[in-house]
Structure formats: C-alpha cells, structure tokens
Amino acid sequence: MPGAADPLERPWRTGYYKSPVAGPVWLGLTNLRGDGQADRKNHGGRDKAVLGYAASHYPDWRAELEMPELAYGAFGENFTITFLDEGNVCLGDVYALGAARLEVSQPRQPCQNITRRWRRPGLMERVRDSGRHGWYLRVLVEGEVEAGQPFELLERPCPEWSIARVFKAMRRRSQDRQEAARLARVAALSESWRQTLGKS
Template structure:
C-alpha cells in the first residue's frame, strides 16, 4: 500500500495537578491530568502501553493497549487558529502524542497498520474527547466543536514496539478502507438510531476495533 504520511511532532506528558488558573465556576473540582504534552525530538520508545515518558491520569477512560498512542492531524491546527482566533495553539495542544501531516479522520481507517521508525502502529478507534479538553483551553464548547467538525483524532495500538522519531509514517496494511475514522465516529454516535443499526452491527464485528467500543456497540444492539 503506497501511502506515506509524516509525523511532524511527537509529544509526551506526565500526570500533573490542575493549577488554579484552570479553575472555573463549573470546573472547580481538584483533579489530575496528563493532557499537557511537550514535544520531544526523539527517538522515543513506543511500547505496548504507550510512549516512554508519557502518562495518563484517568486510566478508566485513557490509555491501555487499544489507546496507547493518540494521533491528530497537523492540518487541523491552522484551521483552528484561523477560525477561532487561537494564535497560542501549538502541536500537542489537543493532547496528542503524534501530530501527523497528510492524514486526517477522512483518510485514516480502523485497522490501518503504519510503520513509524522501528514500530508498527494500528488504528484502533476514533478519539472521544473529554471535558478536560474544554478546561485545558477555557473553552466550554470545544468538545462539541471537535465532534461537529470531525477533528477528533484517533488512537493507535502498538503491534510492534520499537523506537520512533518524527518522519515518514508508512501505511503497510489497510484491511477496512470503508471504515474511515469519521464514518466510525458517526456510526458510533448514532448507533441507537434504526437507520444506523446495521452499520453499527457491522462496525462491532471489525476485529481491529478497540474492545471497549465493541462492548459499547454490543450493549446497544
């Protein structure tokens, strides 16, 4: 499969407490987060549970083998900056580990296997952004906008651990070209509607789909 994208930046982050500057009337609860990511030049070891030096605070909703590495389209950054007067937004601002050029939610498909450095990464599911993204940027509507605009990002599992660095992201396998990230997300979010039930059933049977998504789909079918 002759498709090559490019990882333009790699980010990792450690668990930290929210500072007072991130509190608001509706979000006063003390909590921890690892949404703040810092760029690293590489090489970085991609392991089964994520990148070396990267952590997740909420292990119930983040991390694990099916959500080891988060990818986000580099092209979205210029759009966010232009559309929402957001000059301070930089790569990693959406909490992603890999910022990727020439690939987005309309191109990446569940089951895709990519080679990056010595590692092989497989697309497992769309990212479902949580409220911490709103709090990170002080924008109460950000998660809603991310979903409306189809700029969610997507998760990889690490099927072959190895060292990675910014550079070519080579597609080596695409078993389900019909199941783009944007379609998966649309079907998942509308899975209870009678019009999407058959698609939701088909999606739930995809072998590479993250186990948590399979369970959620099966519970509603």
C-alpha cells in the same frame, strides 16, 4: 447551583499536556515512555496506547479559536501527523513509524479535558461536532520513534471504514443498528467500543 465551584477551576489530574520531544523515544505496548495517563479507564491501555491528530486541523482551530499561537500537541495528541486525517485514515490501518508498528483502533471520543485545558466552555462539543477529533492506535511492535519520521502505511484491511465513518456509526448507533452491527464485527475495533455497540 448557588455557590457551586466553577468546574473549570477545580483541581484535576491529567496527562493531556503535551510538548514536543527531541530525539528517539521508546514506544511501548501501552504508551510512549514518559507519557503519563492519569485516567487509564478512558485513556491509554493496549487499545488506546497513543493518539494521532491531523496537522491540517491546526490552521482551522487557530482561526476559529482566535489563537494563532496554538501549537502542535494542543489537543492532547502524541503524534501530530501530516497528510493524514479522519477521512483518509481507516480502522485497522497498520503503519510503520521508526522501528515500531501501530494499528488504528478507534476514533478519539473527545472529553472535557479539552475544555478544561483551554478554558473554553463548549470546546469539547465543537471538537466532536467538527469531526476533527483524532484517532487512537495500538502498538503491534514496540520500538524507538522520533519526531519527523513518516507514518508509512503497510496494511489497509478495511478501506471502507474511515475514521470519520466509524465515529458517525458510533454516534448514530441507536438510529442505525445495522451500521453499528457491521462496525462491531470489524476485528480491529477496540474492545471498549465493541462493548458499547453491543449495548445499543
């Protein structure tokens, strides 16, 4: 539309900007202490308390985006995690992190905040289509956590439901209703994704 403002130029409220924190931080049922969540409908709440992202994705993004300085936290994650990614993290996984216990609840559905943060048109779609999107976790047990602590796998009730498979099932829910129905029956799945699958 002639005269319409560039969407990337419009003011916006977000909790997307993340930076490393030194020392222990309290992880509550809905977020890390001090972590703002501007859009509680699409980000945050019990099922999406924190976002995990694979450290192994950063070399690829730095090369593809020609941004060698791209630092951990660039994709809005609360935890940048080594040795884990969408292929080896499963829905319902329970991890120990410091004194806290967390459960994987769903993949992250990339939104336009990624594009707006880095002012790269099409970046949201690139993150989505690359499969390098991250995953949300709910907090089962609150406690202090600290950078550098390992994510220790305690339980894996659904080894067949990798985050990569869950994301694919959601994207193809209209084409493969049986797979969508199977996913909807997984107890650990977030309520918002279960409702979306129920509408397909």
